[in-house]
Amino acid sequence: xxxxxxxxxxxxxxxxxxxxxxxxxxxxxxxxxxxxxxxxxxxxxxxxxxxxxxxxxxxxxxxxxxxxxxxxxxxxxxxxxxxxxxxxxxxxxxxxxxxxxxxxxxxxxxxxxxxxxxxxxxxxxxxxxxxxxxxxxxxxxxxxxxxxxxxxxxxxxxxxxxxxxxxxxxxxxxxxxxxxxxxxxxxxxxxxxxxxxxxxxxxxxxxxxxxx
Amino acid sequence: xxxxxxxxxxxxxxxxxxxxxxxxxxxxxxxxxxxxxxxxxxxxxxxxxxxxxxxxxxxxxxxxxxxxxxxxxxxxxxxxxxxxxxxxxxxxxxxxxxxxxxxxxxxxxxxxxxxxxxxxxxxxxxxxxxxxxxxxxxxxxxxxxxxxxxxxxxxxxxxxxxxxxxxxxxxxxxxxxxxxxxxxxxxxxxxxxxxxxxxxxxxxxxxxxxxxxxxxxxxxxxxxxxxxxxxxxxxxxxxxxxxxxxxxxxxxxxxxxxxxxxxxxxxxxxxxxxxxxxxxxxxxxxxxxxxxxxxxxxxxxxxxxxxxxxxxxxxxxxxxxxxxxxxxxxxxxxxxxxxxxxxxxxxxxxxxxxxxxxxxxxxxxxxxxxxxxxxxxxxxxxxxxxxxxxxxxxxxxxxxxxxxxxxxxxxxxxxxxxxxxxxxxxxxxxxxxxxxxxxxxxxxxxxxxxxxxxxxxxxxxxxxxxxxxxxxxxxxxxxxxxxxxxxxxxxxxxxxxxxxxxxxxxxxxxxxxxxxxxxxxxxxxxxxxxxxxxxxxxxxxxxxxxxxxxxxxxxxxxxxxxxxxxxxxxxxxxxxxxxxxxxxxxxxxxxxxxxxxxxxxxxxxxxxxxxxxxxxxxxxxxxxxxxxxxxxxxxxxxxxxxxxxxxxxxxxxxxxxxxxxxxxxxxxxxxx
Numbered sequence: 001x002x003x004x005x006x007x008x009x010x011x012x013x014x015x016x017x018x019x020x021x022x023x024x025x026x027x028x029x030x031x032x033x034x035x036x037x038x039x040x041x042x043x044x045x046x047x048x049x050x051x052x053x054x055x056x057x058x059x060x061x062x063x064x065x066x067x068x069x070x071x072x073x074x075x076x077x078x079x080x081x082x083x084x085x086x087x088x089x090x091x092x093x094x095x096x097x098x099x100x101x102x103x104x105x106x107x108x109x110x111x112x113x114x115x116x117x118x119x120x121x122x123x124x125x126x127x128x129x130x131x132x133x134x135x136x137x138x139x140x141x142x143x144x145x146x147x148x149x150x151x152x153x154x155x156x157x158x159x160x161x162x163x164x165x166x167x168x169x170x171x172x173x174x175x176x177x178x179x180x181x182x183x184x185x186x187x188x189x190x191x192x193x194x195x196x197x198x199x200x201x202x203x204x205x206x207x208x209x210x211x212x
Numbered sequence: 213x214x215x216x217x218x219x220x221x222x223x224x225x226x227x228x229x230x231x232x233x234x235x236x237x238x239x240x241x242x243x244x245x246x247x248x249x250x251x252x253x254x255x256x257x258x259x260x261x262x263x264x265x266x267x268x269x270x271x272x273x274x275x276x277x278x279x280x281x282x283x284x285x286x287x288x289x290x291x292x293x294x295x296x297x298x299x300x301x302x303x304x305x306x307x308x309x310x311x312x313x314x315x316x317x318x319x320x321x322x323x324x325x326x327x328x329x330x331x332x333x334x335x336x337x338x339x340x341x342x343x344x345x346x347x348x349x350x351x352x353x354x355x356x357x358x359x360x361x362x363x364x365x366x367x368x369x370x371x372x373x374x375x376x377x378x379x380x381x382x383x384x385x386x387x388x389x390x391x392x393x394x395x396x397x398x399x400x401x402x403x404x405x406x407x408x409x410x411x412x413x414x415x416x417x418x419x420x421x422x423x424x425x426x427x428x429x430x431x432x433x434x435x436x437x438x439x440x441x442x443x444x445x446x447x448x449x450x451x452x453x454x455x456x457x458x459x460x461x462x463x464x465x466x467x468x469x470x471x472x473x474x475x476x477x478x479x480x481x482x483x484x485x486x487x488x489x490x491x492x493x494x495x496x497x498x499x500x501x502x503x504x505x506x507x508x509x510x511x512x513x514x515x516x517x518x519x520x521x522x523x524x525x526x527x528x529x530x531x532x533x534x535x536x537x538x539x540x541x542x543x544x545x546x547x548x549x550x551x552x553x554x555x556x557x558x559x560x561x562x563x564x565x566x567x568x569x570x571x572x573x574x575x576x577x578x579x580x581x582x583x584x585x586x587x588x589x590x591x592x593x594x595x596x597x598x599x600x601x602x603x604x605x606x607x608x609x610x611x612x613x614x615x616x617x618x619x620x621x622x623x624x625x626x627x628x629x630x631x632x633x634x635x636x637x638x639x640x641x642x643x644x645x646x647x648x649x650x651x652x653x654x655x656x657x658x659x660x661x662x663x664x665x666x667x668x669x670x671x672x673x674x675x676x677x678x679x680x681x682x683x684x685x686x687x688x689x690x691x692x693x694x695x696x697x698x699x700x701x702x703x704x705x706x707x708x709x710x711x712x713x714x715x716x717x718x719x720x721x722x723x724x725x726x727x728x729x730x731x732x733x734x735x736x737x738x739x740x741x742x743x744x745x746x747x748x749x750x751x752x753x754x755x756x757x758x759x760x761x762x763x764x765x766x767x768x769x770x771x772x773x774x775x776x777x778x779x780x781x782x783x784x785x786x787x788x789x790x791x792x793x794x795x796x797x798x799x800x801x802x803x804x805x806x807x808x809x810x811x812x813x814x815x816x817x818x819x820x821x822x823x824x825x826x827x828x829x830x831x832x833x834x835x836x837x838x839x840x841x842x843x844x845x846x847x848x849x850x851x852x853x854x855x856x857x858x859x860x861x862x863x864x865x866x867x868x869x870x871x872x873x874x875x876x877x878x879x880x881x882x883x884x
Contacts, residue, residue: 033341033414040410044444051452051482055467062473140464143472150459168857 038188042195045158049199052151053206059143061212066141069148069212072132081124082204085159088117089197096190099183107186108170114193115166118159125156148207155203158196165189245816245860249760257817259343262758264350265329266647271354272321277720278361279313282306284717287671291710293692293703303688304371305390309361311374312394315494316401317357319628322636323497324349324408327436329647331412333751334430336421336769338762341414343815344856345407351825352404359829360397363390370394373686375487376457378468378479383461389836395457396832402447402454403828409443412436421750423769427521430749430772431514434521435500438528442489442496445532450486453479462835477542484535492531494628495595496524498635499566502588505642506570508745509585510577513773516569523562530559540608541615549608556606563599567592582745583657587638590665594630598623601676616686619679625672637664637723645740648731649756653738656726663719670712674705743797748776753800764808775800820859824852 031039060069095110129149137145169189172178178185246257255263286306289297298306328346332339340346363369370390372381381391416437420429429437457479459465466472468479507514514520536544536552544552570592579585601623605611614620637660644652681700683690695703730738740756753775754762771777778800780791827849834842 031418033418036414036418037342037410040413040444041406044406044410044448046448047445048448048452051449055452055456055478055482058475058478059467064472140466143466143469143474146459146465146467150456150465154455168854172858 032184034184034188035191038191042191045195046199049151049154049202052147052154053202056147056151056207059147060207061144062142063144064142066138066145067132067136068144069207072135072137073208074128074131075208077124077128078204078208081121081128082200084117084124085121085197085200088114088121089194091117092190092193096183096187099186102183104173104176104182108173111166111170111173111186115163115170118163118166118193122156122159122163125152125159151203151207155196155199158199162189162193162196165192245818248817254817256822257347257819259339259347259815259817259821260760261328261332261340261343261346262647262760264346265325265327268321268325268328268350268353271350271357272318272325275313275317275321275357279310279318280717280720282310282313284713286310287710287713289688290690290706292707293695294689298688300688301368301371304373304686305364305369307686308371308373308376308390308394309364309369312360312370312398313357314628315374315490316398317353317360319494319632319636320401320405321353321357323436323439323494324353324404326501326636326639326643327412327497328408330643330751331415331433331436332419333646333754333758333762334433334749335416335419335424336750336763336767337415337419338766338812339815340411341419342407342411344818344821345411347818347821348825349404349408349411351822352407352828353401355825355829356397356400356404359400359832360393363393363397366393375483376479377483378457378476379470379474381457382468392458392461392836393832395454395461396835399451399454399458400828400832402451405443406447409440409447412440413444416440421766421769424774427518428769428772428774431503431517431520432497432500432749435496435503435524438524439493439496442493442528442531446486446489446493449482450490453482453486456482458835477539477544480539480542481535484538485532487538488535489528489531491624491627492527494632495635496528498591498632498638499524501635501639501642502570502591504749505584505588505638506573507773508642508747509580509582510574511580511746512573512577513748514569515572515575516565517772519565520569523565526562527559530555530562534559537606537608537611540611553606553608557603560599560603560606567596567599582641583652583654583661584638584642584745586658586661587634587641590661591631591634591638594626594634594665594668598626598630601626614679616684617679618675618683618685621685622672622675622679625668625675629672630668634664637661640723642745643751644730645744645756646751646754647757649740650730650735650738651740651744652726652730656722656729660719660722660726663715663722667712667715667717667719670715671709672712674708674712678702678705678709742801743779746779748773750775752797753778753804755801761812761814764804766809767804818856818859820852820856824849824856827852 063069091110091114095107095114098104098106098110129152137148139146139149166189169178169186172185173182246253248254248257255267258264285298286303289295289303289306328340331337361369366389368388368390370376370381370386370393371388372386372391372394376391376394379385416429416433456465456467460467460469466474468474468476470476503514503520534552534556536548537556540549540552601619605614605620605623641652641657644650677700681696681702683702683706690702690706692703695701729735742756743752745752750767750769751758753767767774775797779793779795779797781794782789783792784790827845830845830848831842832845834840834845
């Protein structure tokens with residue numbers, strides 16, 4: 001979201017931009033620089049999570065003398081927090097849609113709700129980690145614990161960064177200080193947010209639902 | 213942030229009065245953007261792709277000298293039996309840091325240097341897609357490299373080899389902080405590579421001049437595009453591996469703890485899933501450079517242009533499916549070995565296609581043996597030798613004999629030094645006049661080439677023999693009783709290799725002398741004409757060196773090799789059609805100047821890239837020495853991220869042609 005800058009280059013009616021405007025359309029695809037950059041970053045991030053998930057799948061059964069997954073998982077709790085995170089994708093869509101219709105107040109509301117849902121998820125994860133720790137699953141306990149905390153921890157950091165970006169957006173929209181296209185800035189954070197949600201679906205399935 | 217066509221004050225251009233639009237200079241920010249155009253501030257805070265390219269080049273070359281000195285120390289140690297120049301511990305650090313420096317701190321950033329400078333010029337753009345991220349890439353690379361090298365003074369450098377196999381590089385076997393520095397330093401340069409890759413891909417896809425379809429892009433641009441895709445998908449894998457390594461060494465993670473039941477092959481897989489695409493990341497840009505230089509100096513278009521581009525893409529794609537050929541000796545099992553053996557051999561096909569196409573480009577051409585051209589010819593010959601020994605590794609039974617011997621060292625130096633680095637030196641000679649307006653001396657250039665080429669073959673050629681004789685890699689000494697006699701005399705060939713390495717060193721010194729002599733003020737003979745090589749692509753349709761905004765008017769592209777086709781026209785003669793030069797580069801440039809675009813607004817410099825990059829080594833030192841310092845670094849990182857995001861996207865003062873009545877404001881004087 002850092003570089004939500006002016007994107008009027010080729011659309012500006014003055015200067016050189018008008019020259020060869022038609023030719024531009026034949027050679028340049030429709031995605032803006034920011035969006036294309038975000039898609040590439042997310043593609044790259046897939047490989048990051050791919051690596052972490054592979055490590056977890058390799059080590060999920062290797063809990064040594066420490067507690068194993070089956071003894072720890074609280075499926076109802078994690079299901080509820082997963083549901084909360086998935087619902088935040090819906091509110092994110094509503095925020096982007098409101099932004100496209102220039103309804104700032106609505107966009108702010110939905111962004112705030114998304115941030116709240118995301119924080120709830122992170123809160124549940126902190127609670128979950130704490131209770132696992134009290135049940136004897138430290139970071140250094142076993143191969144399983146190290147890889148579990150690393151994978152879900154990386155995801156939790158992603159969600160937290162997303163929440164910070166959402167709250168920043170709310171503040172920037174309220175001060176009307178987003179340079180360039182406001183809706184695109186919100187959509188960019190939205191892309192990131194949906195990605196983080198989709199990754200969680202994979203993690204929830206592989207880590208929690210498939211028995212060891 | 214693209215090239216900013218900053219909207220003027222009139223509402224008509226401000227997004228047609230759309231309610232969502234805020235003029236960029238009114239967005240909130242903590243600092244105003246800097247505007248200095250001269251002096252050190254103009255370099256520190258620049259977002260100009262050319263300045264960043266030059267800084268990348270200078271820094272990478274400095275690391276090349278460091279890595280080269282490390283190599284010379286290694287060869288000095290191995291020049292005589294049972295030598296004691298380096299202790300075993302220091303020797304381990306030396307070869308680890310030699311490999312790490314040459315790959316992560318020389319070849320990769322030097323590729324970034326050239327790509328940064330020439331990709332926007334080749335595609336007819338005025339800058340890259342994200343100029344601030346471009347600056348961030350450079351500063352991450354520089355700070356990461358410096359951070360990595362400070363380990364020499366803080367308890368010793370990493371000593372596990374550039375591949376840092378586990379559990380050999382765990383705290384138990386490598387108790388110094390070297391590996392910690394290595395993991396975090398390479399992580400930081402990884403951030404540089406990733407942001408740089410995203411930046412260049414978006415630039416190439418979105419910012420080509422009108423009319424430049426994918427099939428009209430110069431081959432160098434094609435190869436850089438392919439390389440950056442490799443980076444986008446290879447870098448995150450090494451990031452995971454490095455995170456695991458840091459977590460294991462600093463926070464007690466268990467990932468590679470064999471006592472706890474860890475799988476030692478995990479590291480090898482993660483490392484080589486990155487590591488094998490990495491070797492194509494190193495060589496592919498030099499393939500692109502060869503495809504630019506050979507047509508120019510053969511006076512023929514590139515043979516099989518589309519096949520060239522596609523074979524590059526095929527190499528990249530298949531390159532993701534061959535990593536386990538680095539692990540044939542680790543007991544993967546016959547099925548894996550067979551599959552990876554076959555996929556590795558397949559890569560030889562598109563690579564061979566490239567070699568053949570270069571040869572056919574030269575075939576029947578009017579070849580000019582300039583320094584750039586002979587570097588490329590050397591590169592092709594040496595790369596073929598390295599490629600052939602590479603195919604012998606693909607055959608797994610043969611590889612099992614060669615693993616961990618000098619034969620492997622010979623192979624990868626032929627492809628990386630003989631291939632990638634010779635391509636980079638060719639690019640220096642070819643593009644120097646464009647970057648600095650001066651021509652490097654051709655005579656010294658040829659000295660440079662022959663010293664490096666003969667030195668390189670003397671150094672690495674004999675390693676094939678001593679490797680097949682069984683001399684293992686990474687050993688600090690070879691004992692005199694194993695010297696042997698006759699042709700396979702271990703002692704003799706080790707000395708030859710050491711002599712060769714000094715010749716390479718002298719070759720590099722000749723290059724430095726060449727730079728010095730070229731740039732002496734009194735040397736007016738080195739001033740470059742506008743189009744010294746009678747070149748073909750758009751970067752030559754700019755001033756020497758290019759103006760800040762590259763092109764006075766963005767050219768509309770009609771042909772592959774647009775610049776060449778603007779200079780030459782086909783005329784029918786009695787001997788058939790013939791190309792005749794109808795105009796000069798000077799005339800084309802004058803025409804462009806006459807039709808210059810009005811209101812060219814370049815992106816403003818920024819404080820934030822260098823500040824943000826600086827927080828990363830702070831965090832890294834903190835992880836190694838003191839967690840509160842890491843927390844402080846993290847907090848600073850967050851501050852910088854906000855400063856970056858909230859920065860006004862332009863400074864009103866930095867217009868290319870400020871309105872006459874406005875003039876430079878007080879702020880400009882104050883800041884600049």
